[in-house]
Amino acid sequence: MTDRNVTSETADFERRARENQVRLTAHLRPAYDFIVCGAGSSGSVIARRLAENPDCRVLLVEAGGSDESESVLDPAQWPANLASERDWGFQAEPNPHLDGRALSMSMGKGLGGGSSINVMVWAQGHRSDWDHYAAASGDPGWGHDAVRQIYRCIENWQGKPDPQYRGTGGPVWVQPAGNPSPLAGALLDAAQELGIPRFDSPNGRMMEGEGGAAYTDLLVRDGRRNSLYRAYLRPLADRPNLTILTDTLVRRVLFDGRRAVGVEIERNGEVRPVMAGNEVIVSTGAINTPKLLMLSGLGDRAELARHGIPLVEHIPGVGKNLQDHVAFCCTWEYHRPLAPRNSGSEATLYWKTRPELEAPDLLFCQVEFPVPSERTAALGVPEHGWTMFGGLARPQSRGEVRLTSSDPHAAPIVDANMLSDPADVEAARVCVALTRELGAAAAFRPFVKREAIPGEGNPVDDRFIRDSAVTYWHQSGTARMGRDDMAVVDAALKVRGVEGLRVADGSILPRVSTGNTQAPCAIVGERAAQFIRDTHGI
The missing domain is CATH 3.50.50.60 (FAD/NAD(P)-binding domain)
Known part of the structure; x- marks a missing residue:
């Protein structure tokens, strides 16, 4: 045809x-x-x-x-949807565990919901997640082995053939980031320098054990959001x-x-x-x-x-x-400008705060432009640079959603309560330390001039953790x-x-x-x- x-x-x-x-x-x-x-x-x-x-x-x-909007359909324009008419624009309550900061809680509004304004990442979850859901519900159909078969049925996988884990006849077109930036490759190389294994995909085998690093799987087809x-x-x-x-x-x-x-x-x-x-x-x-x-x-x-x-x-x-992945953003300045590709986020990494853990409790997302919080911006944002979203994959803190009134038009109260559990603060310290180690690895030296946020030589204390915290927008x-x-x-x-x-x-x-x-x-x-x-x- x-x-x-x-x-x-x-x-x-x-x-x-x-x-x-x-x-x-x-x-x-x-x-x-x-x-x-x-x-x-x-x-x-x-x-x-x-x-x-x-x-x-x-x-x-x-x-x-x-x-039907270019900001939706063009993968590179996803940030333009935040705080637009395609975003519910929820605002969390001021959080005493973040020194009173009130984080933006974006959620998709329109056909596709979050899948029309997000970063298009396809992450199947870890084996331990699904087995936990099966145990909590009493239904083995929520377990990893059963869910893996559903993924195989719904995927139309465009990467390296992997019939044990990936399907090719389903409605969901999934592909590795196409022609990724050398910065994404640098993250994978940096991970290997630190002893973190590299995989062909961030799904399948990688998410049955302790984690690893890979190019991101995206819902992008023919250069357009799918x-x-x-x-x-x-x-x-x-x-x-x-x-x-x-x-x-x-x-x-x-x-x-x-x-x-x-x-x-x-x-x-x-x-x-x-x-x-x-x-x-x-x-x-x-x-x-x-x-x-x-x-x-x-x-x-x-x-x-x-x-x-x-x-x-x-x-x-x-x-x-209420749970969400909280992230702590560190930023590096480029030697010379390097334009983002695809969605601007092409490599991902999952790892552990402690060696004895059987599953990752940290997640990392490489973003090919500077993304400070409103407070860490005061440290100086480079004109050209990249950011690592280092986050807590298994937060222990819990929040809640309450009504403001009986008016259906009134926004609810969102008390995210991030970092209220001391275990999350301890995990955050390890997360930021690993983020900085990755950015300082030899693999990044051809691209990186300096660490801009928090800044080379600056110690990371709990204040930086509170000031840099942002949401991954994974409310659950x-x-x-x-x-x-x-x-x-x-x-x-x-x-x-x-x-x-x-x-x-x-x-x-x-x-x-x-x-x-x-x-x-x-x-x-x-x-x-x-x-x-x-x-x-x-």
């Missing part, structure tokens, strides 16, 4: 899909079989898998807009049984007794109910999901009473257990899966104490995964969809 034919077919599909969605959204039904709230990394997967059955009427409701919305759902946008409703806020889940029967939405200033014949699935992210549950009457009894929200079910764990855990009284969902992601309602996004993870959370959220979506299909025989 010629390129001209491919272009013509693509244009024809785009026209059909656009006309179909205009028609469907202009004439919303009063009821659908399934309502999926949120078109992010999990919601896009679920909507796709349900809509594959032509007999299922699926409504996907997204608060944000289209992903978000999970684009990979999963966009190809079905011309189907008559799938309605993709953007710029629409889900205000609350509606109940008949303890059964979820629909949602209340707000669109163009109009508030109206839409009913769900089978189930409502909440996939709005680790900050908005607990907010929506609480607005719907699910949460701690005292918290809901404080805001005058009628209680449907007392679930004290809603909003608790606020509606966690489990079997104890603080769990919000069970192993099948059904919300405790009610019927017809599931949660499926990063909020269900009992602990944040080792690495970027995009790929684990795809697994959450795949498992949720399978649970739903099994339940309803579709």
